[in-house]
């Protein structure tokens with residue numbers, strides 16, 4: 001994934017800062033709780049939500065099982081409709097392809113539709129290194145780009161910014177990228193939206209190359225689908241002469257009919273709308289209507305490896321609605337940046353370690369960035385059992401085992417830094433296998449209870465820095481039971 | 492009906508009062524309950540921290556210890572969920588690893604016989620009024636595994652509402668996680684503590700004297716947080732409320 005996340009600290013360390021930042025905590029709490037309540041209402045409206053969710057899960061699972069055939073069918077249909085299909089095994093290859101395609105047009109700037117895939121591969125940075133400027137046109141992405149910031153949410157990448165901060169960014173940065181912010185710009189949402197409209201419009205009208213991702217690709221017809229709220233996507237998809245779409249291979253569905261399910265579940269799950277304002281679909285090229293050149297770059301970048309894993313592959317069902325972020329109590333308090341990836345929140349915690357591996361400090365810490373409360377699984381419109389995958393990836397971190405990396409089967413060694421924990425787990429397992437040993441330990445704890453401190457030194461501080469320790473009772477239950485057999489004389 | 496109490500290792504060691512309360516409550520309802528001494532731990536902490544293979548012998552021990560009983564009652568939503576939701580997964584994973592059906596077959600008999608306490612009371616005994624008396628203002632926190640894995644639904648509420656003298660007050664943000672999460676509490680201490688503080692502040696805002704839950708692991712975290720924040724509330728397991736009567740008030 002993108003180079004900007006290399007060398008990130010482990011999740012708990014990154015989260016530490018945010019937990020202490022009351023303004024940011026307030027912004028996140030307000031934003032997530034608002035959308036959480038709205039989503040619940042939008043979903044409750046549909047009496048067949050459970051069926052839609054199950055249908056979504058099955059369509060995706062079926063497609064993933066036949067991914068090879070679906071993709072070949074897609075390539076045929078896109079080609080037949082006048083488009084060109086490129087295959088990219090990883091981020092570097094995808095970036096190289098796009099850079100060359102843009103170069104071939106002779107242009108040095110592109111407009112972009114909001115896209116997770118292009119962020120994942122760090123496309124903007126790759127273009128910039130070749131002297132090509134990429135303009136983000138989604139409002140929140142624009143805020144992130146102008147602020148030289150990182151996205152912290154899948155759908156609302158600037159969720160960590162408040163209105164005042166956005167006004168300041170517009171005032172100081174817009175001029176460097178094009179049309180400056182209007183004089184005396186205030187922090188009212190209407191004025192901020194108007195400022196971005198004016199700033200972006202000149203880019204839409206000038207750009208000869210558009211770059212997008214896609215929410216769905218229909219194999220049978222070769223149609224791509226972008227679902228959005230602002231209409232900037234529609235501009236980028238129709239005005240330029242050349243359109244380049246970079247799409248993860250798992251975004252495919254077999255037929256048009258399958259869209260019926262997702263076009264209901266996606267908007268309700270993400271923006272809590274019955275229907276999103278703009279749904280753009282295009283099939284290759286059409287004479288005199290929209291771009292005259294269309295390239296589709298199909299991106300793997302770790303997806304086939306994830307597909308090879310029986311438990312982890314369900315993460316590929318994700319339609320990037322971000323409902324799991326909005327209900328996640330950990331995301332709400334740690335913020336998106338702590339996840340060290342363009343995919344934050346619960347889905348990021350299971351997707352990133354599968355796409356990037358579990359070798360770096362941040363990636364190995366992500367499967368633990370959850371209390372396993374299950375709220376994410378409950379809201380996920382394609383029923384990804386995120387807690388199940390988290391635990392599976394924890395096992396991969398502490399025990400190692402067989403995985404697929406870059407198409408090859410390899411056996412991972414257990415990660416470093418878990419030796420003490422592993423020893424403790426084995427010791428506990430041994431004690432629990434011998435009730436007599438357990439009982440001796442319990443009695444020792446009971447007898448020494450008057451000397452137990454209220455706080456612990458060393459690693460125990462992780463508990464006692466914020467919480468008192470429980471007091472150990474005079475005797476464990478099993479002793480009481482054995483003395484009186486639960487009889488009243490024991491009282 | 493032969494009924495066994497699976498108290499869980501945490502309750503056995505730290506919360507024997509909860510165990511005594513379950514025994515007292517079930518005895519009062521005419522259920523003779525046994526505590527097989529071979530029981531230890533369901534293996535949840537091992538499993539959820541990534542030590543699935545280490546959890547397997549503990550699951551097998553559970554299956555052996557409780558095989559003969561008709562029903563196994565546990566006062567813990569998360570340990571109940573370990574058995575009912577995750578033991579089948581242990582078996583399925585072993586099968587996927589080419590280790591055959593042995594694990595799945597040995598675990599299978601105890602899985603459907605395992606009930607969380609409030610499930611046993613409401614579904615098996617058909618009781619919502621258990622004849623309890625508890626003259627206090629109480630707010631109830633539904634713990635995550637009870638709520639989402641076992642689907643306890645309104646069973647605990649119905650039981651509490653039927654308790655004489657008890658005033659049940661609504662907990663704001665009730666279905667949000669308290670932040671315990673097993674080893675999460677120490678692996679991500681800042682986020683865990685922040686979640687605990689928010690839960691405690693919500694509980695405090697209800698004006699209740701007692702924060703009730705059906706899982707002592709979560710109450711250990713919340714009780715420790717309350718003590719540190721000097722919040723004048725008590726964490727109490729639901730079994731202790733349901734066990735108390737005019738004649739035998741809680742100790």
Ligand code: SF4
Pocket residue numbers: 269317318319320321322323324325347376379380381382383384
């Ligand atoms: S994992 Fe599920 S809830 Fe989360 S973004 Fe993906 S589809 Fe949405």
